[in-house]
Amino acid sequence: MMRMVARRLAASGLSIFILVTLVFFMAHLTPGGPAYSILGLKANATSVAQLNARLGLNQPLLQQYGLWWWHLAHGRLGYSYLLNRPVGALLWRYELNTLVFYAIAISLSTGLSILLGLAQGVYFGRWPARLIGAFQLGFYALPPFFIAAMLVLWACVRHRWLPASGMVDLRLAHPGIASYAAHLVLPVITVTLFTTASLSRYFGEAVHEELGRDYVRTARAKGVGFTAILFTHVLRNALRPLVTMLGLSLPYIFTGGVIVESVFNYPGLGWLMWRSALAQDYPILIAIVLVIGLLTVLGNLLADVVNGLLDPRASYE
Amino acid sequence: MNAVLRVENLSAALPRGGRDVPIVEGLNLTINAGEMLALVGESGSGKTIAALSIMRLLPPGATLTGGVWLGGQNLALLPESALRRVRGRDAGMVFQNPLAALNPSRTVASQIAEAWRVHNGGGKNTARVLELLGEVGIPNAAARLGDYPHQFSGGQRQRVMLAMALACAPKLLIADEPTSGLDPLIARQIMELIARLRRELNMAVLFVTHDLSVVEAHADAVQMLYAGKSVEWGSAKQFFTHPRHPYSEALLGSIARVGQARLHNIPGSLPEPEARPPGCRFAPRCAHCQPDCEAAFPPPSQFGATTAACFYPRPVQDRHAGVEALPVTAPRRFITQLQVQHLSVRYAGKTGWFGAKAAMPALRDASFSLGRGECLGVVGESGSGKSTLGRAILQMLPYEGQVLLEDTDFAALHGAARCARRRRLQLVFQDPRESMNPRLRIGEIIAEPLRLQGQLPQAALREKVETLLRRVGLNAQLAGLFPGTLSGGQAQRVAIARALAASPDIIVLDEPTSSLDVSTQAMLLNLLKDIAYTDALSYILISHDFAVVSYMADRIAVLHEGRIVELNDTAALIAAPRHAYTAALIAAAPQPRGV
Numbered sequence: 028m029m030r031m032v033a034r035r036l037a038a039s040g041l042s043i044f045i046l047v048t049l050v051f052f053m054a055h056l057t058p059g060g061p062a063y064s065i066l067g068l069k070a071n072a073t074s075v076a077q078l079n080a081r082l083g084l085n086q087p088l089l090q091q092y093g094l095w096w097w098h099l100a101h102g103r104l105g106y107s108y109l110l111n112r113p114v115g116a117l118l119w120r121y122e123l124n125t126l127v128f129y130a131i132a133i134s135l136s137t138g139l140s141i142l143l144g145l146a147q148g149v150y151f152g153r154w155p156a157r158l159i160g161a162f163q164l165g166f167y168a169l170p171p172f173f174i175a176a177m178l179v180l181w182a183c184v185r186h187r188w189l190p191a192s193g194m195v196d197l198r199l200a201h202p203g204i205a206s207y208a209a210h211l212v213l214p215v216i217t218v219t220l221f222t223t224a225s226l227s228r229y230f231g232e233a234v235h236e237e238l239g240r241d242y243v244r245t246a247r248a249k250g251v252g253f254t255a256i257l258f259t260h261v262l263r264n265a266l267r268p269l270v271t272m273l274g275l276s277l278p279y280i281f282t283g284g285v286i287v288e289s290v291f292n293y294p295g296l297g298w299l300m301w302r303s304a305l306a307q308d309y310p311i312l313i314a315i316v317l318v319i320g321l322l323t324v325l326g327n328l329l330a331d332v333v334n335g336l337l338d339p340r341a342s343y344e
Numbered sequence: 345m346n347a348v349l350r351v352e353n354l355s356a357a358l359p360r361g362g363r364d365v366p367i368v369e370g371l372n373l374t375i376n377a378g379e380m381l382a383l384v385g386e387s388g389s390g391k392t393i394a395a396l397s398i399m400r401l402l403p404p405g406a407t408l409t410g411g412v413w414l415g416g417q418n419l420a421l422l423p424e425s426a427l428r429r430v431r432g433r434d435a436g437m438v439f440q441n442p443l444a445a446l447n448p449s450r451t452v453a454s455q456i457a458e459a460w461r462v463h464n465g466g467g468k469n470t471a472r473v474l475e476l477l478g479e480v481g482i483p484n485a486a487a488r489l490g491d492y493p494h495q496f497s498g499g500q501r502q503r504v505m506l507a508m509a510l511a512c513a514p515k516l517l518i519a520d521e522p523t524s525g526l527d528p529l530i531a532r533q534i535m536e537l538i539a540r541l542r543r544e545l546n547m548a549v550l551f552v553t554h555d556l557s558v559v560e561a562h563a564d565a566v567q568m569l570y571a572g573k574s575v576e577w578g579s580a581k582q583f584f585t586h587p588r589h590p591y592s593e594a595l596l597g598s599i600a601r602v603g604q605a606r607l608h609n610i611p612g613s614l615p616e617p618e619a620r621p622p623g624c625r626f627a628p629r630c631a632h633c634q635p636d637c638e639a640a641f642p643p644p645s646q647f648g649a650t651t652a653a654c655f656y657p658r659p660v661q662d663r664h665a666g667v668e669a670l671p672v673t674a675p676r677r678f679i680t681q682l683q684v685q686h687l688s689v690r691y692a693g694k695t696g697w698f699g700a701k702a703a704m705p706a707l708r709d710a711s712f713s714l715g716r717g718e719c720l721g722v723v724g725e726s727g728s729g730k731s732t733l734g735r736a737i738l739q740m741l742p743y744e745g746q747v748l749l750e751d752t753d754f755a756a757l758h759g760a761a762r763c764a765r766r767r768r769l770q771l772v773f774q775d776p777r778e779s780m781n782p783r784l785r786i787g788e789i790i791a792e793p794l795r796l797q798g799q800l801p802q803a804a805l806r807e808k809v810e811t812l813l814r815r816v817g818l819n820a821q822l823a824g825l826f827p828g829t830l831s832g833g834q835a836q837r838v839a840i841a842r843a844l845a846a847s848p849d850i851i852v853l854d855e856p857t858s859s860l861d862v863s864t865q866a867m868l869l870n871l872l873k874d875i876a877y878t879d880a881l882s883y884i885l886i887s888h889d890f891a892v893v894s895y896m897a898d899r900i901a902v903l904h905e906g907r908i909v910e911l912n913d914t915a916a917l918i919a920a921p922r923h924a925y926t927a928a929l930i931a932a933a934p935q936p937r938g939v
Contacts, residue, residue: 241445
């Protein structure tokens with residue numbers, strides 16, 4: 028298995044290289060530049076040229092590109108133009124916020140998906156499954172920013188139950204865990220609704236399919252009760268597509284995160300990416316793309332490893 | 345006699361197309377302890393639904409009427425919770441295709457232990473599992489407790505299924521096609537195992553099958569199903585010697601047996617459950633049909649130990665009058681057309697960091713020749729390399745050695761010349777429906793090889809397609825249909841028409857009948873035989889069924905573990921097999937009746 032992991036990582040190296048290269052050149056080809064974000068739109072040509080020379084942006088593009096890899100090889104991701112701080116440390120701080128946010132949201136949606144999917148698979152074709160199906164379709168079709176806006180209008184503006192944006196109440200000198208938690212409620216609900224919609228649909232389909240298989244009939248012929256069949260036979264086999272989906276949707280959830288984080292002004296990686304893209308803060312942008320690429324590879328790998336544990340037939344050769 | 349299972353007037357209907365369609369109607373049967381009853385019928389006869397009805401394992405929405413008496417209880421009326429205590433404890437069940445019937449992600453031991461635990465409690469029950477695995481003959485069982493179903497061979501999986509069904513020592517075993525899909529030698533072992541267990545455990549066995557030859561040796565009683573109704577039932581001995589119902593007689597006549605001169609096929613096909621004829625259901629296909637047969641379903645008429653539902657049951661014949669022995673003729677002489685010399689095929693092995701590991705050859709040093717108009721049979725079990733051989737000859741695989749068509753080596757040809765020559769070899773696959781594009785109409789499927797040969801005007805093309813369809817005994821109007829609407833036998837005939845469209849010299853038939861029912865198989869084999877005579881076609885017939893091969897082939901090559909262990913004229917091979925494996929194959933094949 029270790030061999031499979033090593034081989035997969037080696038093969039993914041090329042994909043990540045291509046991804047970073049593409050983003051580097053596309054970001055640099057866009058007109059304008061970070062100088063205008065720093066100096067303002069009315070900056071004169073000489074000060075822009077001075078700043079560009081200081082940032083090294085006047086050098087040939089290929090040289091800048093080579094330099095970026097050279098620095099990466101030495102463990103440096105560069106400095107943010109706008110915030111003037113090392114990218115690595117910056118990324119880590121924002122990544123932590125995102126991790127907290129998504130760890131909660133993904134655990135919640137996985138749990139919900141399993142419950143809903145089991146119900147949907149068992150009641151396939153009858154009204155409980157149809158009802159669940161209708162909700163899945165509805166929440167899948169609704170864009171996350173719309174759900175987010177409606178939630179804010181209802182829970183923050185109308186009832187004033189929850190804070191509408193940010194990560195913590197800035198007026199508090201020593202914010203407690205309750206303040207963080209209150210700020211997380213609405214973003215987590217938004218992401219959970221969106222991901223549960225698709226995940227539970229896949230899982231429900233898988234449960235229904237597995238219930239129709241011959242080994243279920245064999246278990247019934249042995250006299251095993253339905254609940255026992257569901258949990259000791261069907262669940263494990265039906266989890267495989269769900270795990271694959273989860274692995275594949277890791278980066279997908281992340282891009283969804285850009286929207287949700289910016290709507291709620293939540294200082295996570297998605298929010299940072301959005302701000303850096305607007306300001307053409309190249310070092311941060313490329314570093315985030317690198318992180319997304321790595322997450323994609325790791326997500327797929329993780330899904331394969333978990334599926335290998337679930338299914339004894341899976342071979343790593 | 346104490347009846348273990350008594351089924352009274354059992355009917356089952358399934359919802360199809362918005363209404364309940366009866367699948368099984370008015371089934372009556374009784375099985376005593378230690379007795380094996382064979383429930384026989386072709387696909388679509390309702391035999392599997394009948395078997396599932398007994399344990400009430402029918403798909404959701406099915407309706408069931410009648411009585412199923414097992415151990416003083418009527419299972420048809422039992423609530424689900426009480427029924428669950430009967431399933432597995434009083435009646436065990438074995439299914440077709442054990443790989444699908446076992447949970448792929450749980451160990452074999454845990455699945456067998458579950459069957460015991462559900463009714464008797466306890467934990468892992470390793471001792472009982474080992475005992476059961478020993479009983480069904482799994483060698484070195486203790487070492488295999490942690491193995492998963494995919495790590496077992498096909499025959500062993502069926503043994504595991506049996507161990508599971510026997511876990512609570514049930515009084516009744518229901519076996520639904522337990523041997524189909526297995527190699528003949530393995531199927532025979534499983535059949536013998538079931539027969540032995542029945543004797544040792546004094547168990548009643550309901551054996552469901554489509555193949556009469558499987559149960560010939562072991563069944564005590566037979567019940568024939570046709571289109572949902574029993575047509576003949578009674579003692580197996582008398583049934584096999586003197587079948588009374590025309591359908592039983594026809595079906596027995598269509599089984600390929602070693603050394604048979606001509607198979608009898610049944611015209612027409614089994615009616616769909618929605619369109620079953622009102623009177624005798626077999627009447628439209630019956631050779632002895634009278635006008636009143638189509639008016640009402642015939643009442644049972646008993647004669648000796650069997651009962652047939654027929655107005656005009658067949659008279660008891662003199663046994664020897666029905667046996668057609670193979671006419672003893674000198675082996676035919678052929679002009680050599682295809683030569684295969686030292687053919688070996690290796691599949692690429694696992695590739696690791698340090699290059700490819702040495703691969704096991706799938707085929708080793710096969711040499712033979714094929715004459716014009718000859719049929720060469722290739723027999724062997726699964727994994728013996730017989731399909732590989734066919735594919736290598738068709739140039740579909742990289743191989744070592746030489747394949748010469750009329751003294752020209754394929755390796756020496758390139759480009760268009762190679763393609764043109766390659767077209768003279770055609771292929772018919774095992775599963776006809778899988779080998780046709782479901783989005784193309786039958787006419788387009790057959791026309792494709794014609795188009796490859798060059799431009800033809802549309803009208804001429806259509807005419808050629810219609811001629812080909814009629815050649816294989818199909819209605820020309822079929823050209824407008826899609827493959828999904830055809831029956832298995834029709835689809836295989838279309839596949840033959842497609843192969844003929846390329847006007848080939850040689851057709852490789854890769855298990856052409858193994859997915860078909862016995863009566864359809866007889867029809868198809870006769871058709872292939874006739875075409876070979878009229879067109880001077882050569883066949884390479886690949887099959888695991890020795891009887892089928894011996895019926896068709898002029899010479900037989902026996903493949904075992906990638907090697908041709910014996911190659912001889914069919915009659916000589918049957919009369920004096922030189923290799924032990926050949927002898928075993930012949931012994932496992934259905935023997936001529938009355939011997």
